[in-house]
Amino acid sequence: MTAMRRAAVQNGRDGFTLVEVLAAFAIASVIIIAASALVHDVVLQFDRGARSVNDAERFMLAIHRLSADFGSARMVPRRTKGGAAIAFVGEAASGKKPARVTFVGAASVASGPQGDNVVTLSSERDGEVTRLVRRGASWLGPWSRFEDHVLGDSVILFEGRWDISFVFARLTPERGLAWYSSWIDEPTLPRFVRLLVRDRASGRDLLGEADFLIRANAPAACGRPDAAVACLAVAPSVRSDARRSAR
Numbered sequence: 001m002t003a004m005r006r007a008a009v010q011n012g013r014d015g016f017t018l019v020e021v022l023a024a025f026a027i028a029s030v031i032i033i034a035a036s037a038l039v040h041d042v043v044l045q046f047d048r049g050a051r052s053v054n055d056a057e058r059f060m061l062a063i064h065r066l067s068a069d070f071g072s073a074r075m076v077p078r079r080t081k082g083g084a085a086i087a088f089v090g091e092a093a094s095g096k097k098p099a100r101v102t103f104v105g106a107a108s109v110a111s112g113p114q115g116d117n118v119v120t121l122s123s124e125r126d127g128e129v130t131r132l133v134r135r136g137a138s139w140l141g142p143w144s145r146f147e148d149h150v151l152g153d154s155v156i157l158f159e160g161r162w163d164i165s166f167v168f169a170r171l172t173p174e175r176g177l178a179w180y181s182s183w184i185d186e187p188t189l190p191r192f193v194r195l196l197v198r199d200r201a202s203g204r205d206l207l208g209e210a211d212f213l214i215r216a217n218a219p220a221a222c223g224r225p226d227a228a229v230a231c232l233a234v235a236p237s238v239r240s241d242a243r244r245s246a247r
Contacts (some may be wrong), residue, residue, distance in 0.1 A: 066121070066212055079145045100122040102121075115138065121166075135154050177191070177192065193212045
């Protein structure tokens with residue numbers, strides 16, 4: 001056998017057949033598809049985990065903000081069509097009207113000399129998503145109306161496919177708590193405000209009993225020694241007891 005023929009035979013033995021090449025491509029394709037699916041699943045799970053962490057962080061920040069707002073609520077009068085009333089209104093959702101809480105609270109440090117603020121918290125639905133939105137404005141004084149204030153600085157505290165509402169509590173003579181779905185034109189502030197966030201699909205309460213304490217239970221003028229007795233006589237209205245209790 002000549003050297004050229006031996007080389008041709010040797011080259012034929014060292015090469016790949018068409019079947020072997022196709023089999024190699026098929027195996028490589030399977031490996032690439034499996035790796036892509038694995039990477040996609042890892043990224044998806046990471047995204048879900050990151051979204052859950054983000055929601056938890058937003059809830060924590062919102063709870064902190066709400067605790068500061070309600071804790072600073074002022075027991076001051078406001079003007080209404082029927083006369084003077086406490087500057088605190090808690091409205092239950094009705095039809096397309098969202099649940100809303102409006103009150104006067106202490107201004108933040110950034111507000112400086114502007115004094116107290118009117119704060120509004122409302123649950124606003126946009127399609128399947130419901131948002132808890134906070135707005136504020138400088139308080140114009142004890143004889144102004146809530147309607148006189150132009151609210152701005154909208155901040156979305158959190159959002160999701162949830163139902164968001166508030167309920168309000170006062171202390172009973174037996175030192176218990178009576179809960180109500182609204183708080184309008186009362187002579188005093190509620191003692192607690194509870195935020196309810198329920199998953200629309202499962203009905204699960206996402207926050208449990210998220211109760212915010214309102215520290216003020218008398219006007220600032222009650223700090224005077226000669227006004228203490230009169231301030232201790234402040235009591236909730238009888239009309240409150242006649243309302244339907246929030247469940």
